[in-house]
Amino acid sequence: MEAVCFYIFSIGAILGGILVITRKNPIHSALFLVLTFFFVAGLYLILGAEFLSMIQIIVYAGAIMVLFLFVIMFVNIEKEEEPSENHLIQRFWGMALSVLIGAALFFVVKSHISKGLMGQYSPEKVEAAGNAQSVARVLFTQYLLPFEVASILLLVAIVGAIVLAKKEL
């Protein structure tokens, strides 16, 4: 059952990703990216990270992609034009280098079993206490400083976005 879900979600995510980069209409790309985010959230659920899967749906698919769609509609472009001379060469070299990167990553993860220091939050323990509670326990005690710095980062982002969007400073 877990294997069936894994294959459905992973093949869906990969197909969604391929459709994101190949559609001519940017709104179609954005909608396929939303679909990919939903499949990745399903993968998080299989991995036992329920808190993160819900946060992914709310933040990524619900906030960031809505922002993308607003900007696409504001910019109001039609389909992409014909590729220019430079673009065909760029596309060839881009695909060649990406295949190289993909092959390198593939050989790294194909059979390599990573070993390392094991923590103490085994999946059974996390499932017993609840995933959100366990993540909160780690986030608010051990990672409190990055959490507060992230809130300052969000403040900076708000100020920056408003300044950039004004007609005159």
Added chain:
Amino acid sequence: MIPENYYLLVSAILFTIGVVGVFIRRNAIVIFMSIELMLNAVNLTLVALSRQFHSLDGQVMVFLVMTVAAAEAAIGLAIIVTIFRNRNTVNIEEVNLMKW
């Protein structure tokens, strides 16, 4: 039970798809969407390894990466909107003032 390598493989494929998207598209917004796809691939790696090593540090890291991605999406899209206001295009081949 799915071995952890399968999740890393899916993440590697998603990352490569994002890299291809950054290379071959000329629309700045679609390039930005490919960057978000790459960030999602990295998030998937972090969650898979966090489960493998019985620790929740990976999930906390994913939480913070999502925060940074949201902030970066807001600022990046504001920059794209500003470029569009001045040049009336989002085609990256036409924003080439700094090219030699």
